[in-house]
Amino acid sequence: MADTAKGARHRGIARRAAGVAAVAAVCAGLTWTALALTGTPADSKAPAAAAAACSYTATGGGAKGLGLPVHDPARARPYRAELVTEQGKVVIEALTEAAPCSTTSFAFLAGKKYFDGSTCHRVTTRGIFVLECGDPAGLGTADPGYFFPDENLDGATYPAGTVAMSKAVPGRNGSQFFLSYADPDFRMQPDWTPFARVVSGLDVLRKIAAKGTEDGATDGRPKEPVVIKEVTVRRPAA
Template sequence: MTSTRERQRAAARARLEREMAERAAKARKRRQMQAIVGAGAALLLVVAGTVWLVTSLGDDETDTTATSGTALCVWNESPAEQRTPQTKDVGLPGTQQPKVGTQTMTIDTNLGPITAKVNLADTPCTAASFTHLASKNFFDNSKCHRLVTEGLKVLQCGDPSATGKGWRETDGTGGPHYRFAEENLPTDKRPPYPEGVIAMANSGQPGSTGSQFFIVYGDSQLDANYTVLGTITSGMDIVKQVGAAGHDNAFGQQAGGGHPKKEVVIKKLTMSAVQG
């Protein structure tokens, strides 16, 4: 009897051990499955996060592209004590300006029209200033006040008072009440100011561009410190006729040149709408 009970107990223990082993195995499988599911979920989160990040960056790039068509322009107003009776306060252009496309500048003179192409990618702020000043009739009925025929070949305009005596913007007392930074400096061009370009005068100091401009009617060697605004597309024959007529040498050797003997009056200067 004892032997039979012992055998029964041994069998029971064996069954229990098998059941426990089976349960342990099932528990291990369950934990393995949970680990796999957890890892999959984590991977899914990583993938989702990556997709979100890429999408967000893509949106940022799109926003950058959308805003890359504008430029931030800074206009520095002249202190009141530095203004003269010839200084014109015509307000300020906006600070956000387009830098995509082109404009046509038309200078309607007493000798005929002169036109120039302005690329906003090169000179967004200078173009914006001209557009603003033109809308205020700033240049209308003003004379081109300086002609240089030796060494340089330029016709200088843009001082409504026509009191300019030399090369620099400050040599003329008339102008707007603000200044702004130079753009599109031809540092890598030879010559820097070839025939046919229209460029901006300044005081010789950075950030001193105003309203005075010069039309180059013969290749000219100048330090590349003056904004190249655009390229003359018609009317160069008019400028060359003025150059051929000479000047009165009013400014002597130090400043160079003088008033054009063939008078040039800007009846009206306009800037077209932005194209392209």
């Protein structure tokens, strides 16, 4: 996702949202697609086999010495993660049963301090309403050094409070994710793995979004920088 990919990805999400809002035909090859808003991420259940088969494929990029996550179904436990930003704290609850591979990866990266000091690089204020984060450089081009397949997509929806993996290529999830701060204006295709839900801090996300983007567009870098100071994973006592 270098500059060219970044530009295509940004244009893709903007054109898709605008097209659906205008009741236009769905255009192939764009990142965001229109879909339904019924149920919640927690309603989706992963097939039993998926819980035992998480694969992380090295890309050769990413931070030096970061390594790969290791998912152990026998030791997987639900957890909450606190995302402390300069504009407030957001707490998310991981859907470890429905999205074991994504939640293992997120906890792994948080434990490596991968997200600490990173800047959320996109906010959208029309059609879809999300804050996108997960790139240490704040460019939307991050590669943590590995990717993993999609999961938990059967019946997936993206209402307010959804936390889902963000990607430009199907089946290549890495470190980037988005947090929905309001229900989309249209039905989104189940293309992005929901792996957590916001349990507190939705007001923080809405406050960030209310300030808009740097250039006043409906899709772009937040007007005020959103820096994730730290991400702390808190697991319940065994």
